[in-house]
Amino acid sequence: MILYGTSYSPFVRKILVTLAEKDVAFEHKPVFFHAPDEAFQACSPLGKIPAIEEDGFRLADSSAISAYIEAKHPTPALWPAAAKDRARAVWFDKFGDTELFPVLIKPFVERVVKPVMMGKTGDEAVVAKALTEELPKLYDYLESQIDGPYLVGNAFSIADIAIVTGFHNLRVAKEKVDAARWPKLAAYVDATLERPSFVKAVAAKTN
Numbered sequence: 766m767i768l769y770g771t772s773y774s775p776f777v778r779k780i781l782v783t784l785a786e787k788d789v790a791f792e793h794k795p796v797f798f799h800a801p802d803e804a805f806q807a808c809s810p811l812g813k814i815p816a817i818e819e820d821g822f823r824l825a826d827s828s829a830i831s832a833y834i835e836a837k838h839p840t841p842a843l844w845p846a847a848a849k850d851r852a853r854a855v856w857f858d859k860f861g862d863t864e865l866f867p868v869l870i871k872p873f874v875e876r877v878v879k880p881v882m883m884g885k886t887g888d889e890a891v892v893a894k895a896l897t898e899e900l901p902k903l904y905d906y907l908e909s910q911i912d913g914p915y916l917v918g919n920a921f922s923i924a925d926i927a928i929v930t931g932f933h934n935l936r937v938a939k940e941k942v943d944a945a946r947w948p949k950l951a952a953y954v955d956a957t958l959e960r961p962s963f964v965k966a967v968a969a970k971t972n
């Protein structure tokens with residue numbers, strides 16, 4: 766399998782963690798989104814990362830790719846089987862991608878992507894608003910959902926991957942969850958980022 770996408774991307778990191786958890790061999794091509802690479806473009810109709818190719822099969826979107834890898838490499842299971850657990854895993858995957866990511870990524874965009882990668886000035890007002898107004902309600906919700914090491918059932922799952930992936934970018938932007946206000950979330954994020962699969966994914970090539 767070829768995996769396209771820089772490991773800076775939380776969505777690419779979902780797949781890097783998934784492949785590490787399942788010990789699946791792959792070739793990593795750490796392109797940036799919209800890279801003018803024909804083979805990558807053929808895999809990603811919207812130019813987004815991640816995308817994969819395997820034996821001529823091309824697929825984009827971290828959730829779709831996760832479903833494919835799960836079906837091909839079922840052990841260890843990352844998509845729970847029990848009805849309620851499976852449904853909650855879908856919910857957290859979606860929540861992570863569509864609600865948490867767009868806000869969690871703001872400090873990284875303003876403090877790393879713009880100044881370091883684009884030569885532009887980051888906007889600290891955007892960061893402040895994310896940290897003080899937008900993230901707290903999402904953190905309150907997550908704090909209410911954490912009861913043990915895993916978000917869903919008794920095992921590490923796609924729910925944990927999808928929720929925690931963006932917190933690495935927050936760390937790189939020099940911010941952390943306030944452990945005094947959200948103790949369960951802070952401890953859960955730290956412990957999950959220390960999993961060998963996350964450590965390996967974070968060390969993967971950025972370009």
Ligand SMILES: N[C@@H](CCC(=O)N[C@@H](CS)C(=O)NCC(=O)O)C(=O)O
Nearest residue numbers: 774775776798813814815826827828
């Ligand atoms: N739903 C997609 C989202 C992927 C995504 O938005 N990736 C970002 C990089 S972190 C991207 O490619 N952005 C370029 C764009 O939105 O045009 C997934 O789960 O893979």
